[in-house]
Amino acid sequence: MANSATDISANEMQTRERRREAMAVLTRSTACEIAHYFARIEAVPEHTELRPPQSGIVMVRGRIGGDGAPFNFGEATVSRAAVRLASGETGFGYVLGRDQEKARLVALCDALLQSDIHRDSVDREMLTPIRAAQNAADELTARKTAATKVEFFTLVRGEG
Amino acid sequence: MYVAAKGGERAIENAHRLLAHERRGDTSVPELSLAQIEGQMAFAVDRVMNEGSLYDRELAALAIKQARGDLIEAIFLLRAFRATLPRIGVSEPIESSAMTVRRRISAAFKDLPGGQVLGPTFDYTHRLLEPQSLDVVVEPALADADVASSPRVTDLLAADDLVEPSPRPEGNVPVGDLTQDPLEFPAGRDLRLQNLARGDEGFLLALGYSTQRGYGRNHPFAGEIRLGEVEVEFSPPELGFAVPLGRITVTECQMINQFRGTATEPPRFTRGYGLGFGHCERKVMAMALVDRALRARELEEEVKAPAQDEEFVLSHSDNVQATGFVEHLKLPHYVDFQAELGLVRSLRKRFQDAATGESVREAAE
Numbered sequence: 179m180a181n182s183a184t185d186i187s188a189n190e191m192q193t194r195e196r197r198r199e200a201m202a203v204l205t206r207s208t209a210c211e212i213a214h215y216f217a218r219i220e221a222v223p224e225h226t227e228l229r230p231p232q233s234g235i236v237m238v239r240g241r242i243g244g245d246g247a248p249f250n251f252g253e254a255t256v257s258r259a260a261v262r263l264a265s266g267e268t269g270f271g272y273v274l275g276r277d278q279e280k281a282r283l284v285a286l287c288d289a290l291l292q293s294d295i296h297r298d299s300v301d302r303e304m305l306t307p308i309r310a311a312q313n314a315a316d317e318l319t320a321r322k323t324a325a326t327k328v329e330f331f332t333l334v335r336g337e338g
Numbered sequence: 339m340y341v342a343a344k345g346g347e348r349a350i351e352n353a354h355r356l357l358a359h360e361r362r363g364d365t366s367v368p369e370l371s372l373a374q375i376e377g378q379m380a381f382a383v384d385r386v387m388n389e390g391s392l393y394d395r396e397l398a399a400l401a402i403k404q405a406r407g408d409l410i411e412a413i414f415l416l417r418a419f420r421a422t423l424p425r426i427g428v429s430e431p432i433e434s435s436a437m438t439v440r441r442r443i444s445a446a447f448k449d450l451p452g453g454q455v456l457g458p459t460f461d462y463t464h465r466l467l468e469p470q471s472l473d474v475v476v477e478p479a480l481a482d483a484d485v486a487s488s489p490r491v492t493d494l495l496a497a498d499d500l501v502e503p504s505p506r507p508e509g510n511v512p513v514g515d516l517t518q519d520p521l522e523f524p525a526g527r528d529l530r531l532q533n534l535a536r537g538d539e540g541f542l543l544a545l546g547y548s549t550q551r552g553y554g555r556n557h558p559f560a561g562e563i564r565l566g567e568v569e570v571e572f573s574p575p576e577l578g579f580a581v582p583l584g585r586i587t588v589t590e591c592q593m594i595n596q597f598r599g600t601a602t603e604p605p606r607f608t609r610g611y612g613l614g615f616g617h618c619e620r621k622v623m624a625m626a627l628v629d630r631a632l633r634a635r636e637l638e639e640e641v642k643a644p645a646q647d648e649e650f651v652l653s654h655s656d657n658v659q660a661t662g663f664v665e666h667l668k669l670p671h672y673v674d675f676q677a678e679l680g681l682v683r684s685l686r687k688r689f690q691d692a693a694t695g696e697s698v699r700e701a702a703e
Contacts, residue, residue: 194579202569205584234426236572236583237515238393240535240613241431242527244490244590246504248431249528250515251535251613254393254570256426256583270577274570274584275394316438320483323440326456327481330448 193292200291200300201284203309205273209280211308216283218303219296225286228260228268231278257281267292361406375399384587384616385409389657390416391517391536393586393615410538414658428513430571430580434564434590434613435490441565441617444491446594452488457565458617491562492592492609501594501607523649530632530652534625535613537655543620545645546627554631554643558610561594563619589614593626598637608637 186194204212233255240251259271259281269289271281287304290296362369376383376399386398390413398416405411441457444450456462495501505527514529516536521529534542549556567587571580591612599605610630612622631645644650654660 198579198581202582205582232424234424235392235420236426236570237428237517238570238586239429239431239513240434240531241504242531243492243504243609243611244434244592244613245493247507247528248513249531250428250513250517251432251532252388252391252393252615253420253517254429254583254586255397255423256572258426258574260576270574270581272572272574272581272583274586276397317483318480319438319440321480322478323455323457324483325479325481326441326458328454328456 196297197288197291200287200305201272203305203312204284204287206312207280207308209277209283212280212283212287212304215304215308216287219290219299222286222290222296223293224264225261225289226264227282228262229258231257231259231271231282233257233276233278259285261285261289263289263293265293265295361404370403372396372399372403375402381617382407382409384614384618385539385621386412386416387615388618388621389413389536389538390420392416392420410657410661414661417658427572427574429583430573432568432570432586432588434568434588435493437564437566437568437588437590438585439488439564439566442488442562443560444562445560446562447491447494450491450494452486455488488564490564490592492594495561495594495607499604499606502598502609504609504611521652523652524635525648525652527629527633527636530648531611531613531625531629533652533655534628537625538657538660539618539621539624541655541657541660542624542628545631545651546624548643549627549631549645554634554639554646556608556610556627556630557596558627558630559594560623561592561609563589563591563623565589565617565619587616589616589618589622591619591622591626593623593630595630608633 234257235253236256238251238254239248241248254274255276257271257273257276257278257280259278260268261271261282262268267289269285269287269292271284271286271288273281273284287300290300376395379399379402382402383395383398386401386409387393387395389409390398390401392398394416397419398412401412401415401419402409405415439452439455441459442452442455444454448454492501492504496503514526514532516529516532521533525533548554550558565587567585569585570583572583573580589612593610593612595608595610597605597607608630610626610628610633612625612629614622614625628645628651631643632648632651634641634646639646641647
């Protein structure tokens, strides 16, 4: 990687971690959901598309034995977009699937997250409710799964 | 010799119209939606994604619909579509240990940390057709979810050095990619696994079965099978750090096989590995059996069974290639056949002339 963790500031690390976490939440949502919450953000600055939304493929890698050397497992469709806000921030959207509008919205959110003016409202109005819904869905899946966990018991045989 | 022949355009066009008509079937029956195929034919979708080697549930559903449920035709459609898309890059390796587990079983250890979690399985069903059950909406049971993690069984065995470690990444050795370079032999394990991951499930199932029946036996235990969601991460060059792209569903199989030791290393279990898109445990189990069988040379075993012969296995596992070559036989071979016909006629004439000569000689005597 061009920038190793050692030569970037703690502040930059924190920003990256925030952007990564936001992308993890947004990439799990549909374009429709993102657009619904995005409408709550006020005074979104003018922006230009640095790269028009595009769909392509990414080769997904696995590891031999689950934890060893990498191998090329199979491809997945991916869409991407890049935007620049009039205030200067550049945002990127990389999402699985062929929904280019979703990639554009993720790029826009990524740019807004780097803006001191919009960071908190994106977090409050978008990420917090979407994250809550995802956590609830995960919790439900975990509970359905847990009900299929085997509880072994031993039959005592003979006269003892 | 090739001779250009024209004609048949109208027949072909009308045949495709007839196909489209029959694809729709009885119009008094509602048409299938892609969401129905995605949701209710999930295993077919997973199989098409695996062997089409492209993770996109909606595209796989479309391919199945267009192919009228012919999964190999659907796989062909997906591969052809994939060839039209630009390659954006290569992901970071997925971390199956960080999987959100929906099913996880081990046939080797009863009481393993995280437990035996059956998830949505056909196992233990009675395999009785139940027509009346199809219209019933079943609510799943719920239970308190514990937060205990599910460590990989191979990690538990590795802690006591009882199983061989996975091969480590070798410096800057590039990872083989069948989509970029033609397959060459001997193939490294990276290429073999890529080939098997997109290989035909039926072919791998038969080969895996053959190892169990004694053709390259390697004494397998299903150490662990897990199903769930993993995050895919990608490092865009313009960004300089890895970002999550979203989650995909995968199935993983860790097969634990007969142990091996050398003069310098104590005996340890060996391993076979299987990984697939979606829920596909038959496929990943067969893949793990064949992966282990193909390690025969590396593990200094005698190569004598088909499943151990990498050239045989890797050259015949791809069902798009296989169907292309088998099905091309139905395309016009008129000129080839004309040549064969001429040859067989001349051979017959020679045979008859010889027989006539014989009888003339006999009559003269």
